[in-house]
Amino acid sequence: xxxxxxxxxxxxATNHTxxxxxxxxxxxxxxxxxxxxDVMGSASSGQVWVTIMRHLNVVAVASMTGITAIxxxxxxxxxxxxxEKATEEGILxxxxxxxxxxxxxxxxxxxxx
Amino acid sequence: xxxxxxxKPELEDSVKQHFSAPPEAEVELEFEVPExxxxxxxxxxxxxxxxxxxLGVDSETLRxxxxxxxxxxxxxxxxxxxxxxxxxxxxxLIHLRFLDKGPGIEDITQAMIPGYSTADELVRxxxxxxxxxxxxxxxxxxxxxxxxxxxxxxxxxxxxxxSAP
Numbered sequence: 001x002x003x004x005x006x007x008x009x010x011x012x013a014t015n016h017t018x019x020x021x022x023x024x025x026x027x028x029x030x031x032x033x034x035x036x037x038d039v040m041g042s043a044s045s046g047q048v049w050v051t052i053m054r055h056l057n058v059v060a061v062a063s064m065t066g067i068t069a070i071x072x073x074x075x076x077x078x079x080x081x082x083x084e085k086a087t088e089e090g091i092l093x094x095x096x097x098x099x100x101x102x103x104x105x106x107x108x109x110x111x112x113x
Numbered sequence: 114x115x116x117x118x119x120x121k122p123e124l125e126d127s128v129k130q131h132f133s134a135p136p137e138a139e140v141e142l143e144f145e146v147p148e149x150x151x152x153x154x155x156x157x158x159x160x161x162x163x164x165x166x167x168l169g170v171d172s173e174t175l176r177x178x179x180x181x182x183x184x185x186x187x188x189x190x191x192x193x194x195x196x197x198x199x200x201x202x203x204x205x206l207i208h209l210r211f212l213d214k215g216p217g218i219e220d221i222t223q224a225m226i227p228g229y230s231t232a233d234e235l236v237r238x239x240x241x242x243x244x245x246x247x248x249x250x251x252x253x254x255x256x257x258x259x260x261x262x263x264x265x266x267x268x269x270x271x272x273x274x275x276s277a278p
Contacts, residue, residue, distance in 0.1 A: 037241060041249040045176050057241075066175075066176050
């Protein structure tokens with residue numbers, strides 16, 4: 001298990017859910033996709049999810065699948081209602097200015113260090 | 114009238130037993146799922162998931178139930194004129210039923226093929242419509258039953274056992 005806090009500086013991420021502590025969230029892997037049914041069909045609980053989809057349904061998908069944090073790539077910033085719902089569900093939301101490929105590469109490296 | 118069944122072979126007896134003589138449910142819940150409302154769709158699944166979590170259902174079973182249920186709710190919102198989700202919880206299993214107001218599935222076998230979709234642009238904009246909903250429901254269910262015909266309502270029901278007998 002890797003602490004989410006370790007990842008934050010590496011992908012230059014901003015935490016949009018200040019009510020949730022990335023120091024307390026751990027993850028075991030990651031899934032990368034912008035198709036919600038693909039995520040529900042193939043992601044595992046305990047993973048983080050990298051996407052550029054930013055509407056409210058991403059929170060429901062993460063919650064149903066057991067995903068601990070959503071990382072928005074390419075500087076995508078979620079709306080206030082998405083942040084509110086995620087905080088309620090205990091799902092951390094991060095934004096990284098990097099592209100999906102680079103974010104994924106850094107996560108891969110962090111997991112395999 | 115088209116009908117589709119998929120039952121895990123090792124659970125066939127328990128599934129048949131359940132459908133032929135269903136016992137009284139411990140908990141029964143009902144939720145409206147309106148057409149093209151992707152924010153309301155998912156409320157039922159979320160509530161059921163929270164309840165089962167409190168009842169002590171393990172996290173992997175919880176994930177399977179939540180995913181199958183949410184996909185089915187999204188299907189009602191995306192493809193039907195709206196419908197009702199009913200949830201019956203028993204000692205050893207959950208029975209979920211989704212009954213919509215049409216317009217029905219013309220060819221259920223085709224609808225089960227991963228990647229086949231009739232979703233419109235709006236549905237796709239929301240990140241759905243990849244043709245993976247029904248396959249995901251089947252993958253996570255112990256028993257799946259679909260009954261439909263063009264021009265009529267669709268009934269989709271599924272069983273998931275809390276711990277495989």
